[in-house]
Amino acid sequence: MITKNDRAVWLKGGNALCSVTPQPPPGKTWRLVLLGAPGVGKGTQAQLLSEHLGACHLSTGDVFRAAKCLADGERSPALDHALGFMRRGELVPDEIVLDMVGERVCCLRCCGGFLLDGFPRTVAQAEALERLLQREKVALTAALDFELPIDEIVARLGGRRTCSGCKAVFHVTGLPPRVEGVCDHCGGKLIQREDDRPEAIRVRMEAYKKSTRPLMEFYQKRGLLVTIAAGKAPDETFQRTMKILNDVVAHSTNSR
Ligand code: AMP
Numbered sequence: 001m002i003t004k005n006d007r008a009v010w011l012k013g014g015n016a017l018c019s020v021t022p023q024p025p026p027g028k029t030w031r032l033v034l035l036g037a038p039g040v041g042k043g044t045q046a047q048l049l050s051e052h053l054g055a056c057h058l059s060t061g062d063v064f065r066a067a068k069c070l071a072d073g074e075r076s077p078a079l080d081h082a083l084g085f086m087r088r089g090e091l092v093p094d095e096i097v098l099d100m101v102g103e104r105v106c107c108l109r110c111c112g113g114f115l116l117d118g119f120p121r122t123v124a125q126a127e128a129l130e131r132l133l134q135r136e137k138v139a140l141t142a143a144l145d146f147e148l149p150i151d152e153i154v155a156r157l158g159g160r161r162t163c164s165g166c167k168a169v170f171h172v173t174g175l176p177p178r179v180e181g182v183c184d185h186c187g188g189k190l191i192q193r194e195d196d197r198p199e200a201i202r203v204r205m206e207a208y209k210k211s212t213r214p215l216m217e218f219y220q221k222r223g224l225l226v227t228i229a230a231g232k233a234p235d236e237t238f239q240r241t242m243k244i245l246n247d248v249v250a251h252s253t254n255s256r
Contacts, residue, residue, distance in 0.1 A: 004020070004050060004051065004056075005018040005019055005020035005022065005056060005112075006018060006019045006020070007056050007057070007058070007107075009104060009106060009107055010056065010058050010062075010063065010104050010107045011062060011063060011066045012066070013063070013100070013103050013104055014103075022110050022111055022112035023054075023111065023112065024111045024112065025053060025054030025055065025112060025113065026054075028053075028141075028249060029055070029111060029112070029113040030049075030053045030054075030055045030113040030114075030115070030141050030245075031055070031108075031113050031114055031133075031138060031139065031140050031141050032049070032055070032113075032114070032115050032116065032140070032141055032142055032143070032144055033116045033119075033120065033129075033140060033142075033143040033144070033219070033224075034046055034115060034116060034117045034143075034144050034146070035143055035144065035145040035146070035212070035215055035216065035219075036144075036145055036146035036147065036148070036230065037148070037150070037153050037205065037208045037212075038153070038157065038201070038204045038205070038208060039148075039153040039154070039156045039157035039160065039201075040146045040147070040148045040153055040156075040230050041146060041148070041156070041230050041234055041237060042117050042118075042146055043057075043059065043117060043169040044169050044171075044175060044234045045144075045146065045230075045234065045237060045238060045241060046059070046115045046117045047168065047169065048234070048235075048238045049115055049238070049241065050115055052242065053113065053115070053245075054112055054113065055112055055113030055114050055115050056107065056110065056112060056113070056114055056115065057115050057117060058104075058107055058114050058115065058116050058117065058119075059117040059118050059119075059167075060097060060100070060101065060117075060118045060119040060121075061086075061117075061118045062167050063100060063104075064079075064082060064083060064086050064092065065167070065193075067079045067082075067083065068083055068086075078096050078099065079096075081096065082096045082097075082100075086195060087194055087195070087200075088200065088203060089195050089199070089200030089201065089202075089203035089204045089207070090203060090207060091121060091122070091207045091211060094122060094124045094125055094128075097119065097121075097125060098125065098128050101119060101128075101129070101132070102132070105132060105136065108132060108133060108136055108138065109136040109137075109138055116129075120215060121211060121212050121215075122211045122212070122214075122215075123211075123214050123215060123218055126215055126218050126219070140224055141245075141248065141252075142224050142225075142226050142245070142248050143215075143219035143224045143225050143226065144226050144228055144241065144244075145216055145219075145225060145226065145227045145228065146228050146230040146237070147227055147228065147229055147230060148229075148230045150205065153205075154201060154205075156171065156174070157196050157201050158196070158198075159171045159172040159173055159174065160192070160193070160196055161177075161181075161190040161191065161192060162190065162191060162192075162193055163183035163185065163186060163188040163189075163190055163191075164188050164189045164190070164191050165183060165186045165187070165188025165189075166183060166185050166186040166188060168183055168184070168185050168186075170183075170184075170190060174233075174234065175234055177190060226244055226248060228240060228241050228244060
């Protein structure tokens with residue numbers, strides 16, 4: 001397991017510094033995009049992958065949720081605007097998301113690598129990310145698409161609980177914390193996200209079908225798409241993912 005940093009640069013933006021100086025992980029620097037409908041278990045896989053691959057878990061949803069905790073005067077009008085979309089379960093407009101990612105571009109060129117979760121979510125965002133990475137002279141290793149039937153996803157989302165402190169993800173039955181309502185990692189309070197309420201879930205599923213599904217084609221055309229069946233047990237999915245990633249490396253000529 002590799003030491004995790006606190007992702008301060010990503011979560012706080014501005015002049016924030018990460019507590020752990022980034023180091024290239026042993027073997028390979030991984031730069032992955034994680035795709036899949038909300039509730040498919042991307043966040044959990046991202047946590048496991050981050051611990052094993054050393055790359056930071058960069059979730060745009062976490063940045064918006066971190067902004068929600070700021071005092072009213074500390075948020076820019078653009079962020080306030082973004083939070084309105086998020087509360088309703090709608091996608092935040094591309095310009096706002098891209099500005100926010102653009103301010104954190106050092107996380108994309110970081111020698112530790114990255115696991116992008118929840119970004120890109122539209123083809124326009126994927127094109128913008130491609131331009132940013134070209135400018136930074138870094139290449140994506142792969143885009144992992146976690147697949148699960150929609151009915152199962154909806155059932156899963158109702159049981160999801162997120163740590164109000166470190167943002168770790170649990171599930172009341174699938175991945176329960178050791179103590180009910182308390183985070184195993186930092187002792188923070190586990191909460192149900194506002195956008196995991198049933199009415200917001202329906203809107204998010206529609207947004208996913210309309211805007212995010214076309215990303216599969218985008219990455220397929222570039223030879224980067226890898227599809228992974230996301231099973232019931234997170235650990236099984238993780239083992240499957242690691243095996244697939246090792247195959248990706250074995251078949252790639254560029255190992256960093
Ligand atoms: P997530 O945690 O990735 O499910 O994101 C939670 C919410 O944040 C989404 O429902 C959107 O409202 C917003 N959001 C996060 N990332 C993006 C993105 N890349 N584009 C648009 N909206 C986003």
